[in-house]
Amino acid sequence: MAVIEAIATTYLEADAASVTFSSLGSYEHLQIRGGAHTDAAGAGYNAFHIRFNGDTAANYAFHYMRGYNGSNTAATAATGYSYIFCGLEPGPGGLSTAYGTAIIDILDYRNTNKNTTISYSPAIATGAGGSTEVQFGSGLWDSTAAVTSIVLTPQSGNFTRGSEFTLFGLASS
Amino acid sequence: MAAFTVIDHTELGAAAASWSKTSIPSSYDHLLLKVSARTDTAAHLGNLMLRFNSDTGTNYSQTLLYANTSTPASARSTGLTSIYYGPTVGGASILADTFGAIKIWIPNYANTANFKQASIDGVIENNSTTNAQWNLHVAAGLWSSTAAINAVSLTDLAGGNLVQYSTFTLYGVTGA
Numbered sequence: 018m019a020v021i022e023a024i025a026t027t028y029l030e031a032d033a034a035s036v037t038f039s040s041l042g043s044y045e046h047l048q049i050r051g052g053a054h055t056d057a058a059g060a061g062y063n064a065f066h067i068r069f070n071g072d073t074a075a076n077y078a079f080h081y082m083r084g085y086n087g088s089n090t091a092a093t094a095a096t097g098y099s100y101i102f103c104g105l106e107p108g109p110g111g112l113s114t115a116y117g118t119a120i121i122d123i124l125d126y127r128n129t130n131k132n133t134t135i136s137y138s139p140a141i142a143t144g145a146g147g148s149t150e151v152q153f154g155s156g157l158w159d160s161t162a163a164v165t166s167i168v169l170t171p172q173s174g175n176f177t178r179g180s181e182f183t184l185f186g187l188a189s190s
Numbered sequence: 191m192a193a194f195t196v197i198d199h200t201e202l203g204a205a206a207a208s209w210s211k212t213s214i215p216s217s218y219d220h221l222l223l224k225v226s227a228r229t230d231t232a233a234h235l236g237n238l239m240l241r242f243n244s245d246t247g248t249n250y251s252q253t254l255l256y257a258n259t260s261t262p263a264s265a266r267s268t269g270l271t272s273i274y275y276g277p278t279v280g281g282a283s284i285l286a287d288t289f290g291a292i293k294i295w296i297p298n299y300a301n302t303a304n305f306k307q308a309s310i311d312g313v314i315e316n317n318s319t320t321n322a323q324w325n326l327h328v329a330a331g332l333w334s335s336t337a338a339i340n341a342v343s344l345t346d347l348a349g350g351n352l353v354q355y356s357t358f359t360l361y362g363v364t365g366a
Contacts, residue, residue: 020194020361045199045359046224078317080324082257092257092326094319124226124291130355131226132288134315153255153328155313161287187224189199189359 032175044186051182052116053106057174060108066100081154101156117141126164133158205351210343216300218362225292231281231350239272276310276329
């Protein structure tokens, strides 16, 4: 077995409300790499979020810092959410052919002595004059359950055709 | 295509003052270290000291982009005995069972012509919106030595212990 393996890739041939990975294998760490676009009405760009094991209760927290639109910086802290913001995606108000990028690391996802912690680094560059943003952030799922499924969902609307996510597993032996 | 090899994986069965890996082969192109850790230091925020080849001289420098309030900031320092920007790690005051996440890339670690750079990002996640009870680090570190790296260690800057269940996975990366 290779140390790093692509577990699954989802390429959307049609718009979809979410993307789910439900066979995560037995690795030490997971990583998701993807690119997404949304059809959310009016959005120049928008966010997408992650949930684990179908948990939609307020068991998540996240923190991120961002540089955006050329000269702005900020950071955000949030608790009591039902998801973790972890990605960026252009919308109909932005460049139609652009897809945001995201790398999401999920460490030690099977360890039942730990809450699940992730780090993520999404980015979007929509061309001259368009909205741009780069983030680095972290997220917490306040549960020591082993992660057995992952759902990625746009903040509103759908992922549009051409959005693609690959789930990698990183072994430790 | 890049190929990854596991050089070491350690999950602490009990609290320990440090993690280290010695006798790292020089046969890879790069190193990647993934860490899921916390310490028993009575604080929310902490840092691990990254050292190479057991060098405790003032041969390290570092630069940092970070946030633990609504305003990101940067910092840098030189003449250090370790790199501690980047490997940020939570202490005993953060939410129970919650471990930080750290990635450390060390490119071209075995070359003997250049000083060694490390690219590091680390997070202290916590169920808190209070300033300085969470932390985000993106950092670069420099070891001013042309020696090939054959040992890596992480130690709590505050002198505490890494707690049980902390994990450390060191990969060797070859190819491009």
